Amino acid sequence: MANLEQPAVLSSAFPIDYRKKRTVGSVLRTMARLGRRNKLGAFGVVLVVVILGVAIFSPIVQRYGDTQRFETANPDFNPTANPLDIAANPEKQLGSPTILTRYADPFTGDHWLGTDQFGRDIYARIVVGARLAVIIGIGASLIAVVAGTVVGIISGYFxxxxxLMLQRFVDSIQAFPGLVLLMLIVSIMDEPNLALTVAALGFLGFASSVRIVRSAVLSVSQMSYVEAARSYGARDVRIMARHVLPNIVAPVLVIFSISIGLYILAEASLSFLGLGPQDKTTWGKMVNAGRQAVDVHPWESVFSGAAITLTVLAFNLAGDALRDELDPRLRGR
Amino acid sequence: MTRSNYWTRRLTSAQLSRRRFVGGAAVTGVGAAALGLVGCGDDDDGEATATTAPGGSPTAPGATATPAQQAVDGGILRSIWLGGSQFDSTDTHRGFRDETYWLSNYVLNKIIRYSNPDTGDVEADLAEKWETPDSQTYTFTIRKDVKWQNTSLTNGRALTSKDIKWHIERQRDAKLVDGTAVPFRFQSDYTGVTVETPDDYTVKLKLPAPNGAFLTRMAAYFATVPNRETVEKYEKTYNTLTEEAMPATGAFTIKKWRANEDVYVQKNPQNFRKGEPHFDGMILPVGLFADPTAARLAFEQKQIDAWASPDASVTKSILDAHKDSMYEVLTGVANTVFLHLNMNNQFKDVRLVRAMNMAVDRRLMISTFHQGLGAVSGPVTWLQEGFAVKPEDLIKYPGYRTDRQLEIKEARELWTAGGGPALGDVDIRVTDTWLGPYPDTNQIMIKMFNEALGVTQFKSTKCTYNDDIIPNLANGKFPNWMSWTSQVNSPDPRNDLLNTFNSKGSGNFQKVNNADLDKLTNDAILTSDLTKARDLTQQAQKIILDNGHFGNVVLYNYISRAAYWNYLHGNFKTNPSAGKAAAGYNIFSGHLVAKNSYLDPKDPSYGDTVKNRSL
Incomplete structure (x- = not known):
C-alpha cells in the first residue's frame, strides 16, 4: 500500500530526476542542454526571465514615474491672456504656465522611448505596464488553472x-465568443479594476482548463494504480489528491504557462476598448491612446504594441518548450 | 470667442433706462428687445466697431456666413454635429442632456431665436413679431404659416397660440398629464408666468416680476416648442428614442434616430422659412464621437465633412497636409468643463469644496487636454465676457491664482480642517463621453488630487450621465464627477446663476441656501439696467467663488480647432479668408445651420463619396 500511494509516473514525465539532489551547476547544465536542443524555447525562456525581472524590479528600472509629466516653463505665459490671443497664437499656449514635453522622439535626450501626448515617459509606462501585464497574466492563469484543475478532476474522476452537468456548464461558457463574454462580465460590474479584470480572465480560462484536465483525468483514472488504490479502500479525495493530481501535473503546467500570454493579450484588448483598469497604466490603454495620432506620433502605440507582442511570444515559446519537454512524444523533435 | 470691446464700453458708459428699453422694444420689434436686454449687437448708436476673429482677421461684429444667394441647394451633410451619443429624452421639456436640445434645433423652432448667439441679437422664429407694453408683459404674434409635420398624431395641423401656452404652462407646472410631478430642467424660468391666448395667433405672457433676461431664455437652444399631442402620448416612454416622438415644424424632419449610432434628418418641405435648408438632409453619426480615431479616418475618407481631434496638434497636422482642400475653424466651446462635488453627501463641509477648488489645476488641465487652447472660467464663463469676472480680478481668487504652491498649501490646510482625510476613498468620476476623446483622464485626476492634497485617498472611475448622474440629480445622490456639464446658452448668464445657485432654482441640486445669493440673483434678473445687472452678478460671483462654487466648480472653456473640407460651407460667425481660420459661434447656433450651411459641388475637393450619399 505504501508503494501504491507514492506519486506515480513523475519520473517518466519529467526529464529531471527529482529524486537526485541537484546543484545550481547541474540545473544550469540541464538548462543549457535544453537550450541547445530547443533554441526557440530557450529564447522564450530568456525573454520571460527578462520580462519577469523588469516586472519585479520595475520601481528600480523605470527611471521615472509612469504618471509623471515632463514640462518646461512657458516664457509666454500670461494668466490674463485674452482667449482671442490664445486662439490666434495656439503654439504659444499663452494661458499655460508650463508647456508639456509632448511627443518627444525616442532615442534622444532623457526619454529613451519618447513621451506621450501628456508628456509622460513612454519607457517608464511600458515598464510599469509590464508589472501589470505579468500580474494579470499569472494571476488569471493561476485562477483558471487551479479552478479548472479542481473541477476537471472532480468531473473526470466521478x-x-x-x-454531464459540469461539462454542459463548461459548454455554455465556451459557447460565447471569449472577448464578448469578457466584455459582458467586465461591463456589468460597477467599475473595471485590476482584481475584477484578473477574475474575469480567470473565469474565461477556467472552461478550457476544465476540458484539458478532465481529458487527462479520464486517462489517468483508468490506470492500474488508481484501481489498486480503490481496491484497497482509499477514499476518493485521497485518490484524487495522491494519485490523479500528480499524474496530470504536466498538462496543467503547460496550460498555465501557455495561457499567460493569452491572458495578457486579452487584457490588452479589454484595456484597448476602455474596459480594463481605468486607474492603471496598461499596454492596451497605451496602444489605444497612441492610435489617435499614430501616423504623426507613432511611438506610444508602436512600443506598447511591441511590448505586448514580445511578451505574448515569450510566454508562448516558453510554454511550448515546457510542453515539449514534459511530453515524451514531443521531446527532442 | 469674440471679445468685443463694445461690451465693456457699453457696460461702463451706457445705461439703458427702463423707459428706453420698453419703448425701443415696442417700436422696433424684432431684435430690439434683445438689444435692450443684453446690450449688445449692432445697436442704435451706429458704431461699426471692428472686432478681431479668433483667427486674427478683423471682421465686422455679427458678420454672418456666406450670403444666402451664393448658397447651393442639395446634397447630404455627414457630420458629428450632435456631440456625444447619449440622448436621455425625446421630450425637450424633460431632457437633462444637451444632445436632445441640439437635435431639436434642427427640427423644432423657438418663439424667438438668436440671429447671432454670441452677441445675443434675437430675431423672429415662431413669433413673427412681439411687443413689450410694460416690463412684465410680452405679447407675441405667432406666424400663421407654421404647420406640424404630418403624422397620425398631428394630422399636419397648424401651430397656434395654444401650443405656446401649453409649452410654457407645462414647464411652469412641471407635471405630467396624470398629475405626476417630475423634474423639469428649466422650470424656474417660468415660475409665476401666466399665459393668455386672446386668439389663435396671439400669446400674452405676464411675468410675476420684471425679468431682464427673459427673452434670452426664449431664444436659447433649450427653448424649442414640441408638439403637445406627441409629447403627451410618449410621456411614459419619453426616454425611448423614436422618430415619431419629435414631429417637426422646422427645417428638418427626423428620418432615423438610433441611440449610440446615428440620426438621419431630411429636408422638411413644409418649412415656413422658404429656401431653407440648403441640404437635402443630414446624417449625424453620433457614435463616432466616442472614437476619435475612427472619426478622423471617416473625415479623411470624406465620410464626414468636418472633424476636430481632441488633440489639436493632430488636427493641425491634417490641416497642414491638406492645405489646398481644407480649412481651419476655431470655436470657443460653450460646453463648460466642470468638477461637481456633491455637497449633499461627501462634501457637506464647504471647506472641503474650497480645498478641491484649489487642488484642481485648471491651467494644467487646459495644457494637458487641450494643448493650451483654452482659458480658465469663473462662475460666469469667459464666453459671457460682459458678465464674467475680469481675468485680472479672477486670478486673485483661490483656485485661479498663479502661485501653485500657495494654492496647494491652503488647499491642504482646508482639507485637513474640514476632515478630508477621514472621508476615506474619494471617487472623482469621469463620464464615458469624456473618456472617449481623453482616455487617460482617470489617472490624471488621481495624480492631481492626491499630489495636491498630499493624500492617497483619491480614485477615479467611469460613470455615465444617463445611469449615474441624471437620475440622481433631484434626489441629491449624484456622484462627484468631472466632465462637460453646462452648455452656455446665451451671453447673459443671469438665469443660469439663478437656476443653479438660488434656493428656488430648479437646477439647484447642491441645495444652496444663501440669503445674500438669493437676493443678488433675484435682483439681477429684475433689472433691465445692464450696469446694475452686471454689478449684481459680480457680487453673486464673489460669494460663489468664496465658497468653492458651492460644489459646481467651473473649471474652464477650451477652444476647438476643427478641420472642414473646402466643399462644406459652414455655419460661421466669420468665414475663412486668405489662410485665416474661420470663427465658429461660441454659443450654440445649430438653428442657423439650415440658413448658412451648404455643400458646394463645384469645389475641387467635392467628390463622388459626397455626391453619392443618400438618406
Whole structure:
C-alpha cells in the first residue's frame, strides 16, 4: 500500500530526476542542454526571465514615474491672456504656465522611448505596464488553472451525471465568443479594476482548463494504480489528491504557462476598448491612446504594441518548450 | 470667442433706462428687445466697431456666413454635429442632456431665436413679431404659416397660440398629464408666468416680476416648442428614442434616430422659412464621437465633412497636409468643463469644496487636454465676457491664482480642517463621453488630487450621465464627477446663476441656501439696467467663488480647432479668408445651420463619396 500511494509516473514525465539532489551547476547544465536542443524555447525562456525581472524590479528600472509629466516653463505665459490671443497664437499656449514635453522622439535626450501626448515617459509606462501585464497574466492563469484543475478532476474522476452537468456548464461558457463574454462580465460590474479584470480572465480560462484536465483525468483514472488504490479502500479525495493530481501535473503546467500570454493579450484588448483598469497604466490603454495620432506620433502605440507582442511570444515559446519537454512524444523533435 | 470691446464700453458708459428699453422694444420689434436686454449687437448708436476673429482677421461684429444667394441647394451633410451619443429624452421639456436640445434645433423652432448667439441679437422664429407694453408683459404674434409635420398624431395641423401656452404652462407646472410631478430642467424660468391666448395667433405672457433676461431664455437652444399631442402620448416612454416622438415644424424632419449610432434628418418641405435648408438632409453619426480615431479616418475618407481631434496638434497636422482642400475653424466651446462635488453627501463641509477648488489645476488641465487652447472660467464663463469676472480680478481668487504652491498649501490646510482625510476613498468620476476623446483622464485626476492634497485617498472611475448622474440629480445622490456639464446658452448668464445657485432654482441640486445669493440673483434678473445687472452678478460671483462654487466648480472653456473640407460651407460667425481660420459661434447656433450651411459641388475637393450619399 505504501508503494501504491507514492506519486506515480513523475519520473517518466519529467526529464529531471527529482529524486537526485541537484546543484545550481547541474540545473544550469540541464538548462543549457535544453537550450541547445530547443533554441526557440530557450529564447522564450530568456525573454520571460527578462520580462519577469523588469516586472519585479520595475520601481528600480523605470527611471521615472509612469504618471509623471515632463514640462518646461512657458516664457509666454500670461494668466490674463485674452482667449482671442490664445486662439490666434495656439503654439504659444499663452494661458499655460508650463508647456508639456509632448511627443518627444525616442532615442534622444532623457526619454529613451519618447513621451506621450501628456508628456509622460513612454519607457517608464511600458515598464510599469509590464508589472501589470505579468500580474494579470499569472494571476488569471493561476485562477483558471487551479479552478479548472479542481473541477476537471472532480468531473473526470466521478463521471456520470455530475460530469454531464459540469461539462454542459463548461459548454455554455465556451459557447460565447471569449472577448464578448469578457466584455459582458467586465461591463456589468460597477467599475473595471485590476482584481475584477484578473477574475474575469480567470473565469474565461477556467472552461478550457476544465476540458484539458478532465481529458487527462479520464486517462489517468483508468490506470492500474488508481484501481489498486480503490481496491484497497482509499477514499476518493485521497485518490484524487495522491494519485490523479500528480499524474496530470504536466498538462496543467503547460496550460498555465501557455495561457499567460493569452491572458495578457486579452487584457490588452479589454484595456484597448476602455474596459480594463481605468486607474492603471496598461499596454492596451497605451496602444489605444497612441492610435489617435499614430501616423504623426507613432511611438506610444508602436512600443506598447511591441511590448505586448514580445511578451505574448515569450510566454508562448516558453510554454511550448515546457510542453515539449514534459511530453515524451514531443521531446527532442 | 469674440471679445468685443463694445461690451465693456457699453457696460461702463451706457445705461439703458427702463423707459428706453420698453419703448425701443415696442417700436422696433424684432431684435430690439434683445438689444435692450443684453446690450449688445449692432445697436442704435451706429458704431461699426471692428472686432478681431479668433483667427486674427478683423471682421465686422455679427458678420454672418456666406450670403444666402451664393448658397447651393442639395446634397447630404455627414457630420458629428450632435456631440456625444447619449440622448436621455425625446421630450425637450424633460431632457437633462444637451444632445436632445441640439437635435431639436434642427427640427423644432423657438418663439424667438438668436440671429447671432454670441452677441445675443434675437430675431423672429415662431413669433413673427412681439411687443413689450410694460416690463412684465410680452405679447407675441405667432406666424400663421407654421404647420406640424404630418403624422397620425398631428394630422399636419397648424401651430397656434395654444401650443405656446401649453409649452410654457407645462414647464411652469412641471407635471405630467396624470398629475405626476417630475423634474423639469428649466422650470424656474417660468415660475409665476401666466399665459393668455386672446386668439389663435396671439400669446400674452405676464411675468410675476420684471425679468431682464427673459427673452434670452426664449431664444436659447433649450427653448424649442414640441408638439403637445406627441409629447403627451410618449410621456411614459419619453426616454425611448423614436422618430415619431419629435414631429417637426422646422427645417428638418427626423428620418432615423438610433441611440449610440446615428440620426438621419431630411429636408422638411413644409418649412415656413422658404429656401431653407440648403441640404437635402443630414446624417449625424453620433457614435463616432466616442472614437476619435475612427472619426478622423471617416473625415479623411470624406465620410464626414468636418472633424476636430481632441488633440489639436493632430488636427493641425491634417490641416497642414491638406492645405489646398481644407480649412481651419476655431470655436470657443460653450460646453463648460466642470468638477461637481456633491455637497449633499461627501462634501457637506464647504471647506472641503474650497480645498478641491484649489487642488484642481485648471491651467494644467487646459495644457494637458487641450494643448493650451483654452482659458480658465469663473462662475460666469469667459464666453459671457460682459458678465464674467475680469481675468485680472479672477486670478486673485483661490483656485485661479498663479502661485501653485500657495494654492496647494491652503488647499491642504482646508482639507485637513474640514476632515478630508477621514472621508476615506474619494471617487472623482469621469463620464464615458469624456473618456472617449481623453482616455487617460482617470489617472490624471488621481495624480492631481492626491499630489495636491498630499493624500492617497483619491480614485477615479467611469460613470455615465444617463445611469449615474441624471437620475440622481433631484434626489441629491449624484456622484462627484468631472466632465462637460453646462452648455452656455446665451451671453447673459443671469438665469443660469439663478437656476443653479438660488434656493428656488430648479437646477439647484447642491441645495444652496444663501440669503445674500438669493437676493443678488433675484435682483439681477429684475433689472433691465445692464450696469446694475452686471454689478449684481459680480457680487453673486464673489460669494460663489468664496465658497468653492458651492460644489459646481467651473473649471474652464477650451477652444476647438476643427478641420472642414473646402466643399462644406459652414455655419460661421466669420468665414475663412486668405489662410485665416474661420470663427465658429461660441454659443450654440445649430438653428442657423439650415440658413448658412451648404455643400458646394463645384469645389475641387467635392467628390463622388459626397455626391453619392443618400438618406
Amino acid at each position: 463521471g456520470g451525471k455530475l460530469d
